[in-house]
Amino acid sequence: MTPERWEQVSRIFKSAIELDVGAREAYLASECGHDELLRKEVSRLIQSHQQASDDNFIETPAFVPSDPGKTLSDGQKVGPYEIVKHLGTGGMGEVYLANDKRLERQVALKILSGELAHDKRRMQRFQQEARMASSLNQPNILTIFEFGEVDSLNFLATEYIDGETLREHLRGKPLKLPEVLDISVQIVAALDAAHEAKVVHRDIKPENVMIRRRDRIVKVLDFGLAKASEKSSVTHETDSQIATQFKTAAGTILGTVNYMSPEQAQGLQVDARTDLWSVGVMIYEMVVGAAPFTGRTTSHTIVQILESDPKPLSSVTNVRVPDELERIVSKALRKPVDERYQTAKDLLVDLRKLRKQLDLDAEMKRSVAPLQSAVTAAAATSTIEAVPTPTASLSPGRNHLLLLVVGAVVFLIAALWAINSWRQKTPNTSTPATTSVASPQRALTYSITVQKYRDNKPFEAPFQLAKEMVFERDYQIRLNLTSPQTGFLYVLNEGPHDNGQPAEFVVLFPSPTSNSGSALVTENHEVQIPDKSWIHFDNEKGTEKVWLVFAENAVPELEPVRSFASQKTAGLITDSALRDKVEAFLRSHPGNKPTVEQDADRKQTVVTSQGNLLMHAVDLEHQ
Structure with missing residues (x-):
């Protein structure tokens, strides 16, 4: 419909609704003539106006009591x-x-x-x-x-x-x-x-x-x-x-x-x-x-x-x-x-x-702000020290010393960065040196692939996320993990449970069908969990935790879980003693708190941790 046509329809409609039924019919016949399409468009709007009460809103007029006072008294x-x-x-x-x-x-x-x-x-x-x-x-x-x-x-x-x-x-x-x-x-x-x-x-x-x-x-x-x-x-x-x-x-x-x-x-x-x-x-x-x-x-x-x-x-x-x-x-x-x-x-x-x-972006800004303030304060201090005053001035010798100190700091930072980057890219298979410049570090990258289901059938194409979201119960997911380092990977699912009640753990990796049942993964090897199916949520609302544990060496507390990674138990750890041992390890292990960085362009999250063991929980909230 062209703007001119709509203007005509609107003009007739606005005039028609001001008339009673008899006058309205005569008016429409006069204005629309033999243009049945115009009459139909105007009548459609009039019908909407008349049916609003029955079909969409309330039917009674606004209630205004004849007595402006209230009907009931306080305490009645x-x-x-x-x-x-x-x-x-x-x-x-x-x-x-x-x-x-x-x-x-x-x-x-x-x-x-x-x-x-x-x-x-x-x-x-x-x-x-x-x-x-x-x-x-x-x-x-x-x-x-x-x-x-x-x-x-x-x-x-x-x-x-x-x-x-x-x-x-x-x-x-x-x-x-x-x-x-x-x-x-x-x-x-x-x-x-x-x-x-x-x-x-x-x-x-x-x-x-x-x-x-x-x-x-x-x-x-x-x-x-x-x-x-x-x-x-x-x-x-x-x-x-x-x-x-x-x-x-x-x-x-x-x-x-x-x-x-x-x-x-x-x-x-x-x-x-x-x-x-x-x-x-x-x-x-x-x-x-x-x-x-x-x-x-x-x-x-x-x-x-x-x-x-x-x-x-x-x-x-x-x-x-x-x-x-x-x-x-x-x-x-x-x-x-x-x-x-x-x-x-x-x-x-x-x-x-x-x-x-948005919450994540805000948290990252709050985390960066103190660092920016410290850098700004340091720069301001250096500027103040370098500006001569009427009562005191820096001698050429002191200026030269300051430049040497600044240069040495910049060189040291660059050297540490280069060494750290080299360590991340090179598997640590040799005997540790007697002296080390930087502490060991573990790095793990993950993403989540989501498949929507409707009526138990895939609905729309799968899509990838860099981070967690609130999943609906008819959504199914996969975890995708990789690391630039060789190491031992353990992935366990902790189901929702009440406080004070023991948690249930399901072994997602290693599994008999993935990586030959071994927890050892080589550098840059892509692990898909599960490798041949999808993780689906039950009907109970709550938050699942998927624990990612990545270590330089095999973890004694977690190695026994491999025996439960079978189709017979569906990965569920049925040994209560082992379950309690796993839960105690995940709750109390004194590892370093990992750093989590999300890459929106690549749709992935990079987790790094100082030391030889990285431990991170991915929260999967579902409805």
């Missing part, structure tokens, strides 16, 4: 709940903070409005959706405790969140990237759990996201309730610029449109991918401080959603935006639904991966 009892204070009034009715006297906990008690309570059809639908939402058990989803009736008052008891909505937290300003990712990950984790239970929210927006004050835990509100419950109203003048809304002639608010997907805006059938579009809009708004699709009116906003692409994040903010975040948001906001993220799980994996990368 509603069944087992004792009212503490009035919190607010919304489309469902009034909301109170209450004490549940049975379990001694605070709850948010929603007293449903009379209009909603007396509509039998809508109450049945509301109860059905409340039961569905209450079945969702995920830390980022608001918990529904109870739905009941006492003295003709219909109420809904939910978890009480002492905090603020994401809308209140934003206040029209962008957030820092780590916070954006932290909030986004929690929202998508909630959606992932809901979508697994076949629940689609359909009204994801900042007003439906709360941030708990004490621990910054994010809670997504109104799962399954949005289409039967509250119609949020614009309460601040500034919000009207952020949240364009549907309004009828009577002023009934049907819901915000800024976060609607293109299929929602057209009144088409929606699924879980609609929620992912809405998340993309919110991520954009958190980074920029403004929503990507806004307009003076509802129709202007719908036009943008259907036809316009948002400006790249980097072009509308002064903050450096990672390319990966640009890609994630762009994919979430693809207008063709089949080009968008297909599952919340896939979006969650990408967000967690990016968050880990």
